[in-house]
Amino acid sequence: MASMLPPAFDAEMSTLLGVDGWFTGEQIRRAHGEDDSRMSALPDAVASPRDRGEVAALVRACRRHGVPLVARGAGTGTTGAAVPFAGGGVVSFARMTRILDIRPGDRCAVVEPGVLNGDLQQALQPHGLFWPPDPTSFERCTIGGNLACNAGGARAGKYGASRDNVLGLVAGTGTGEIIRCGGPWTKDATGYDLTHLLVGSEGTLALIVEATLRLVPRPLAQAGLRALYRDAGAAAAAVSRLMRQPQVPAMLEFMDASAIALLRRNGSEVPDAGAMLLVEADGDHDSLPLALPALADAAGGGGLLARDVAADGSARDRLWAARRALSPALRSIAPGKINEDVVVPVSRIPELVAGVESLAAAQALPIVVFGHAGNGNLHVNIMYHPDDPAEDARARVALAGLFELVLALGGTLSGEHGIGVAKRDWMDRAFDAPTLATMRAVKAALDPDGILNPGKLLPLP
Amino acid sequence: MASMLPPAFDAEMSTLLGVDGWFTGEQIRRAHGEDDSRMSALPDAVASPRDRGEVAALVRACRRHGVPLVARGAGTGTTGAAVPFAGGGVVSFARMTRILDIRPGDRCAVVEPGVLNGDLQQALQPHGLFWPPDPTSFERCTIGGNLACNAGGARAGKYGASRDNVLGLVAGTGTGEIIRCGGPWTKDATGYDLTHLLVGSEGTLALIVEATLRLVPRPLAQAGLRALYRDAGAAAAAVSRLMRQPQVPAMLEFMDASAIALLRRNGSEVPDAGAMLLVEADGDHDSLPLALPALADAAGGGGLLARDVAADGSARDRLWAARRALSPALRSIAPGKINEDVVVPVSRIPELVAGVESLAAAQALPIVVFGHAGNGNLHVNIMYHPDDPAEDARARVALAGLFELVLALGGTLSGEHGIGVAKRDWMDRAFDAPTLATMRAVKAALDPDGILNPGKLLPLP
Numbered sequence: 001m002a003s004m005l006p007p008a009f010d011a012e013m014s015t016l017l018g019v020d021g022w023f024t025g026e027q028i029r030r031a032h033g034e035d036d037s038r039m040s041a042l043p044d045a046v047a048s049p050r051d052r053g054e055v056a057a058l059v060r061a062c063r064r065h066g067v068p069l070v071a072r073g074a075g076t077g078t079t080g081a082a083v084p085f086a087g088g089g090v091v092s093f094a095r096m097t098r099i100l101d102i103r104p105g106d107r108c109a110v111v112e113p114g115v116l117n118g119d120l121q122q123a124l125q126p127h128g129l130f131w132p133p134d135p136t137s138f139e140r141c142t143i144g145g146n147l148a149c150n151a152g153g154a155r156a157g158k159y160g161a162s163r164d165n166v167l168g169l170v171a172g173t174g175t176g177e178i179i180r181c182g183g184p185w186t187k188d189a190t191g192y193d194l195t196h197l198l199v200g201s202e203g204t205l206a207l208i209v210e211a212t213l214r215l216v217p218r219p220l221a222q223a224g225l226r227a228l229y230r231d232a233g234a235a236a237a238a239v240s241r242l243m244r245q246p247q248v249p250a251m252l253e254f255m256d257a258s259a260i261a262l263l264r265r266n267g268s269e270v271p272d273a274g275a276m277l278l279v280e281a282d283g284d285h286d287s288l289p290l291a292l293p294a295l296a297d298a299a300g301g302g303g304l305l306a307r308d309v310a311a312d313g314s315a316r317d318r319l320w321a322a323r324r325a326l327s328p329a330l331r332s333i334a335p336g337k338i339n340e341d342v343v344v345p346v347s348r349i350p351e352l353v354a355g356v357e358s359l360a361a362a363q364a365l366p367i368v369v370f371g372h373a374g375n376g377n378l379h380v381n382i383m384y385h386p387d388d389p390a391e392d393a394r395a396r397v398a399l400a401g402l403f404e405l406v407l408a409l410g411g412t413l414s415g416e417h418g419i420g421v422a423k424r425d426w427m428d429r430a431f432d433a434p435t436l437a438t439m440r441a442v443k444a445a446l447d448p449d450g451i452l453n454p455g456k457l458l459p460l461p
Numbered sequence: 462m463a464s465m466l467p468p469a470f471d472a473e474m475s476t477l478l479g480v481d482g483w484f485t486g487e488q489i490r491r492a493h494g495e496d497d498s499r500m501s502a503l504p505d506a507v508a509s510p511r512d513r514g515e516v517a518a519l520v521r522a523c524r525r526h527g528v529p530l531v532a533r534g535a536g537t538g539t540t541g542a543a544v545p546f547a548g549g550g551v552v553s554f555a556r557m558t559r560i561l562d563i564r565p566g567d568r569c570a571v572v573e574p575g576v577l578n579g580d581l582q583q584a585l586q587p588h589g590l591f592w593p594p595d596p597t598s599f600e601r602c603t604i605g606g607n608l609a610c611n612a613g614g615a616r617a618g619k620y621g622a623s624r625d626n627v628l629g630l631v632a633g634t635g636t637g638e639i640i641r642c643g644g645p646w647t648k649d650a651t652g653y654d655l656t657h658l659l660v661g662s663e664g665t666l667a668l669i670v671e672a673t674l675r676l677v678p679r680p681l682a683q684a685g686l687r688a689l690y691r692d693a694g695a696a697a698a699a700v701s702r703l704m705r706q707p708q709v710p711a712m713l714e715f716m717d718a719s720a721i722a723l724l725r726r727n728g729s730e731v732p733d734a735g736a737m738l739l740v741e742a743d744g745d746h747d748s749l750p751l752a753l754p755a756l757a758d759a760a761g762g763g764g765l766l767a768r769d770v771a772a773d774g775s776a777r778d779r780l781w782a783a784r785r786a787l788s789p790a791l792r793s794i795a796p797g798k799i800n801e802d803v804v805v806p807v808s809r810i811p812e813l814v815a816g817v818e819s820l821a822a823a824q825a826l827p828i829v830v831f832g833h834a835g836n837g838n839l840h841v842n843i844m845y846h847p848d849d850p851a852e853d854a855r856a857r858v859a860l861a862g863l864f865e866l867v868l869a870l871g872g873t874l875s876g877e878h879g880i881g882v883a884k885r886d887w888m889d890r891a892f893d894a895p896t897l898a899t900m901r902a903v904k905a906a907l908d909p910d911g912i913l914n915p916g917k918l919l920p921l922p
Contacts, residue, residue, distance in 0.1 A: 106807050108806075128705065129705065156648055175895070177899075178895060179895050181896060185806055185838075185872065185876075186618070186835075187617055187838045187877060188876065189610060189611040189613070189661050189876055190804075190884075190888075191661075192658060192900045193661055194899060194903070197655075197903075201653055218707070219707050220707060237566075240565070240566035244588075244589065245678055246680050246681060283707060284708075284755070290745075290751070345564070345566075347566040372648070375646065375647045376567075412646060413651045415646075418650045419652065427652060431642075432640075435641055437636075438634060442903060444906065445899070445903050446903075457652065
């Protein structure tokens with residue numbers, strides 16, 4: 001399919017961005033049209049600006065010509081947020097990949113949006129610091145994408161997600177101007193908090209061109225604990241106890257009975273149980289031996305079947321191997337997977353798990369629940385055969401039932417993946433009309449012509 | 462001075478809010494016209510709504526009649542943010558003081574805006590939890606006011622300020638509608654982050670009617686450390702080291718040479734030194750003895766003159782008595798005090814202290830610097846005689862020099878007091894024109910008629 005861009009715009013962008021920065025060939029456009037949601041759409045062009053000046057000029061030109069613009073990190077998102085359904089241009093940050101500054105004394109780093117999460121972690125290692133967000137795709141995903149989606153990971157229960165770990169941003173709004181908010185400090189009561197507003201806005205308000213990230217001292221040692229429970233209720237009560245005591249777990253992962261059964265079928269050395277928690281403490285070599293008993297104590301209580309402490313690295317690796325084996329093992333159930341990252345208050349986890357069991361029974365589909373229990377952020381995996389129209393239809397019914405359930409439990413749609421288009425049509429159930437109207441007004445304030453990632457995050461009018 | 466309200470509006474509010482909710486007598490208006498900035502202005506009426514429905518109706522009526530509305534907590538702010546310079550109504554939350562829910566299992570509490578910070582802390586004590594923001598005025602100030610100003614305190618270096626410790630808000634925007642954002646969960650990638658946008662917006666975007674607050678497990682024990690240094694540079698280097706190691710201090714307070722000299726003149730048992738740090742660790746009785754040596758080690762290094770560890774409560778109280786004695790002791794220098802809460806990157810603290818010494822010398826005024834070093838958030842106290850016009854003028858010159866210095870060091874205007882009117886005219890130095898234009902657009906999005914706290918935070922056009 002040929003590019004549908006206004007010729008004058010195309011010529012202007014060719015001149016502005018040059019042969020290394022402006023692409024209209026079908027192959028490169030196709031490569032920038034999909035993400036891990038497996039949805040795709042062909043953009044009319046791919047722009048790869050070198051700096052914020054080029055980003056601003058690109059946005060201004062798009063605004064003049066009414067061309068939509070979709071920011072793209074590494075395409076590891078799962079919601080279609082980076083898929084250019086409205087055509088127009090996709091902005092790649094593949095040429096804005098510099099770590100501009102690491103300031104150990106100020107515990108922050110300044111990066112361009114195209115830096116890979118894993119590359120930053122590696123660069124921080126010699127300084128004894130790390131950036132907390134740790135999505136599974138950390139080796140491939142970009143910081144800009146992490147910020148756009150408010151990515152989290154298993155460490156977020158103790159260290160927070162992307163929004164909690166950014167101090168300042170430089171970004172080009174939909175007006176084509178560059179704004180600067182926050183900076184290399186950790187306490188700020190100066191003006192409106194645009195920084196946190198832009199995080200999680202999925203490229204609909206502004207394009208991030210520089211981020212000042214909050215860094216955290218790297219713990220010197222880790223130790224783990226596996227606890228098996230009679231049922232999800234007993235495990236959830238333990239989660240509440242674990243999160244209420246001063247030794248906050250660095251990670252606290254939950255697996256339901258289906259996840260345990262799946263692991264056992266796939267040969268993992270996991271005893272039979274109704275629910276499992278993997279708890280990790282971090283600290284230094286002196287303090288860790290003290291933290292672990294506190295966690296073991298909190299993990300105990302009614303319904304505990306067994307508890308294994310992994311005080312050293314290799315024992316810990318064995319415990320976590322089961323968690324890592326889960327996602328690949330899902331494929332043995334069915335080829336299709338709808339993986340939602342819903343959030344409920346921690347105290348409502350048992351009701352979520354029971355409700356999901358009912359949905360699975362009613363739709364005759366396996367549903368596996370595991371994830372970040374300390375945040376009440378659970379991955380609910382609806383497994384089905386996409387080629388079977390009846391199963392596909394039942395999977396959609398189960399998905400609708402899941403969102404109904406989560407909202408009824410006082411929870412919300414997404415903890416770390418975002419909305420994109422996948423959950424967009426549920427936004428008017430998650431928010432009332434005045435709140436959505438306020439979000440639309442904020443969108444209009446930062447992107448008056450609606451050129452930035454149109455049709456994402458907010459429900460269609 | 463008589464109330465200048467449109468009579469129809471006055472009658473409507475009388476009917477809506479009743480005799481216990483609508484006041485136009487001069488005495489009560491006067492009592493609601495000032496804050497701790499010592500600025501004051503007489504509002505035309507005081508409204509004391511009972512619930513969110515009354516708040517929304519009040520805003521809608523103000524909008525219809527073009528009457529400005531200023532939200533007020535306990536009036537402990539220091540920037541004039543709650544002073545009704547434009548007249549109109551002041552909203553008191555003195556009848557919205559309920560702690561609606563304490564949910565230990567979800568580590569959160571739901572409160573109305575008029576709850577006192579200290580009352581909430583007391584209610585949380587039996588649950589082993591606390592809400593981190595700890596402004597000096599905690600016994601008198603309200604949660605609503607804390608959120609409006611993004612109040613912090615000494616614990617913010619480890620636990621964050623108000624913005625970092627709120628999970629969800631219900632608020633009435635300038636349109637007269639009630640919005641609901643966030644909720645009882647700690648990870649959220651669902652829609653725009655209006656929650657953190659409202660925190661620190663000083664009542665210019667919305668009136669908070671309910672807040673869901675993040676709670677933290679109360680540490681079981683504390684221990685302290687006092688370190689004396691040759692100069693501010695040595696102390697600042699120690700601050701960077703302290704913030705980079707895994708035992709993050711619960712508090713980390715700095716005092717410059719003037720502060721130490723002041724304490725010594727006032728009889729505190731503090732040795733002579735160029736700078737002082739008070740470091741506090743918290744944790745449990747087992748882990749604390751391990752944390753303290755790590756902090757003592759990081760506090761060491763070049764320029765250290767002396768180091769005293771306070772392992773038990775009474776030794777710790779003695780160390781902190783000096784910090785508490787500082788603010789009262791300032792009065793012995795001069796009756797007038799301009800107390801700014803500037804922020805610089807931690808690594809720039811030595812330059813800030815040196816620059817302030819130059820300002821003090823140039824203007825022949827004592828300037829005392831102390832505060833929350835872990836955040837680079839320092840209180841700079843310019844001492845002067847307000848009745849002496851020449852000193853008053855020199856104090857203003859020193860203040861301008863201070864803001865110039867802070868911005869030149871890559872810092873910002875306020876860490877925990879906010880902007881109000883006191884720092885409003887510096888906002889166009891702290892932010893460039895496109896960023897300020899974006900803030901104005903956000904203001905217009907949430908408060909289209911500009912009735913909420915007009916003339917505050919944003920510079921006048």
